[in-house]
Amino acid sequence: MRCGAGIEARQVDELFINIDPIQAGGRLTPDAMKAVIAYGDGYSVCDNCRKPNRLDYISKPPIAEFHKDVAAWLNMDTVRTVPGARRGFQAVAHTYVHKGDPVLLTSLSHYTEFLAVEEAGGIAREIPADSNHMVTPEATAAKIEEVKREFGRPPVLAFIDHVDYQYGNLHDVKAVTKVAKEHDIPVLYNGAYTVGILPVDGKALGVDFVVGSGHKSMAAPAPSGILAVTAERAAEVFRTTAIAGDVTNRKFGIKEPEMMGCTLMGVTLVGMMASFPHVKERVRHFDRELNNHALVMDALLSIEGTQCLSEYPRKHTMTRVDTTASFDTVAEFHKQRGFYLSSSLEKKGVSGLIPGATKVWKFNTYGTTKKQAHYLADAFISIAYDNGLRLKK
Amino acid sequence: MSKRAVDMTFQALYTLTDLRAVLRETAPSHELDAEQRAQAQRLLDNLERQVVSLKQEMLK
Numbered sequence: 001m002r003c004g005a006g007i008e009a010r011q012v013d014e015l016f017i018n019i020d021p022i023q024a025g026g027r028l029t030p031d032a033m034k035a036v037i038a039y040g041d042g043y044s045v046c047d048n049c050r051k052p053n054r055l056d057y058i059s060k061p062p063i064a065e066f067h068k069d070v071a072a073w074l075n076m077d078t079v080r081t082v083p084g085a086r087r088g089f090q091a092v093a094h095t096y097v098h099k100g101d102p103v104l105l106t107s108l109s110h111y112t113e114f115l116a117v118e119e120a121g122g123i124a125r126e127i128p129a130d131s132n133h134m135v136t137p138e139a140t141a142a143k144i145e146e147v148k149r150e151f152g153r154p155p156v157l158a159f160i161d162h163v164d165y166q167y168g169n170l171h172d173v174k175a176v177t178k179v180a181k182e183h184d185i186p187v188l189y190n191g192a193y194t195v196g197i198l199p200v201d202g203k204a205l206g207v208d209f210v211v212g213s214g215h216k217s218m219a220a221p222a223p224s225g226i227l228a229v230t231a232e233r234a235a236e237v238f239r240t241t242a243i244a245g246d247v248t249n250r251k252f253g254i255k256e257p258e259m260m261g262c263t264l265m266g267v268t269l270v271g272m273m274a275s276f277p278h279v280k281e282r283v284r285h286f287d288r289e290l291n292n293h294a295l296v297m298d299a300l301l302s303i304e305g306t307q308c309l310s311e312y313p314r315k316h317t318m319t320r321v322d323t324t325a326s327f328d329t330v331a332e333f334h335k336q337r338g339f340y341l342s343s344s345l346e347k348k349g350v351s352g353l354i355p356g357a358t359k360v361w362k363f364n365t366y367g368t369t370k371k372q373a374h375y376l377a378d379a380f381i382s383i384a385y386d387n388g389l390r391l392k393k
Numbered sequence: 394m395s396k397r398a399v400d401m402t403f404q405a406l407y408t409l410t411d412l413r414a415v416l417r418e419t420a421p422s423h424e425l426d427a428e429q430r431a432q433a434q435r436l437l438d439n440l441e442r443q444v445v446s447l448k449q450e451m452l453k
Binding site: 013014015016017027030033034037038348349350369372375 | 403406407410411413414416417418420421422
């Protein structure tokens with residue numbers, strides 16, 4: 001079935017249990033799908049844009065109210081929507097980082113944080129994660145001292161991922177932030193895998209900026225996200241334009257340069273708004289998600305040779321496993337080689353594993369029902385059994 | 394053509410969206426339990442009514 005010339009209708013989530021690590025939290029709620037139907041046209045949210053002509057002032061649909069609600073929900077003061085978390089990183093880096101400034105990242109930071117620093121002319125310095133792939137306050141303190149020795153001053157900004165994309169580990173952001181604050185370093189909390197997944201309280205964490213991803217974790221269309229800031233930082237990141245044309249003397253009111261004026265002007269924003277009540281509710285039940293994830297992890301770990309590379313017990317539903325000593329041993333002689341695992345899963349109605357991966361891979365069970373989690377667990381066990389792998393009793 | 398025809402079109406699309414959600418929740422087997430079956434029945438009944446209304450509005 002096609003939905004346009006050469007465009008197959010995507011039915012992945014209708015036909016399969018999708019365990020793609022980056023897609024799970026961004027699956028739309030039915031309300032978001034309905035909003036997509038109604039607001040698909042380009043500038044659809046601008047029907048009732050009135051002076052002062054800025055997206056976050058529009059009251060019909062209730063965009064202004066949404067901005068306030070998101071700020072309150074995250075216990076921050078001011079929110080803007082952005083086209084993806086990366087644009088939040090970019091706005092903050094562009095405000096605080098200048099050429100040659102050292103910026104603190106971690107050895108598990110997402111590449112877009114690096115790019116944001118690079119674009120601003122900054123120099124990346126990484127806090128090394130420990131042997132358990134955790135970023136600690138001790139390592140943070142040591143890295144700051146190292147940077148001070150190298151540059152003669154502390155970093156101008158720190159990016160800390162609450163849950164990193166590589167292992168899905170939950171890092172002690174509050175403790176790391178406390179160390180950064182001792183050196184007056186503003187802290188950006190990267191909540192790409194947490195905002196919309198589990199409860200986040202920006203003030204309790206002590207951070208200056210909270211960045212979330214709509215399409216990764218807030219059941220919203222891509223590209224979407226949020227940048228939430230404290231009152232102290234709002235006037236800096238969300239400063240308004242001061243430029244004027246020399247011929248026309250035009251000025252541009254209260255548009256914000258870091259946001260390039262208005263941001264999400266249609267389906268991305270309304271999709272995020274439509275999902276928001278459901279997202280607020282679902283973060284309160286993250287324990288259910290962890291229970292479902294545990295069902296699948298127990299099954300995987302019952303296959304001899306399988307290791308969990310992420311922290312264990314799991315505190316997030318995205319996990320990195322090493323099946324070199326289990327599923328990969330089958331790939332050596334299987335006629336489909338390494339593709340047998342994804343192929344076998346697909347035959348059982350499971351998608352999202354990178355085709356060919358049998359050694360180290362990630363998966364995410366977020367959003368599965370309990371029945372689907374049981375099914376997934378049974379699918380892994382069944383494939384292991386069918387291929388002669390040993391199962392622990 | 395009427396506002397009612399437009400409303401019915403959207404309502405039918407929304408009903409289909411709710412049915413789509415049932416398909417997602419029950420993937421990959423789409424075996425419905427009693428509650429899901431009752432929900433699907435309700436939605437399909439609604440859809441039939443909406444399509445009948447739409448026919449009346451658009452083809453009158």
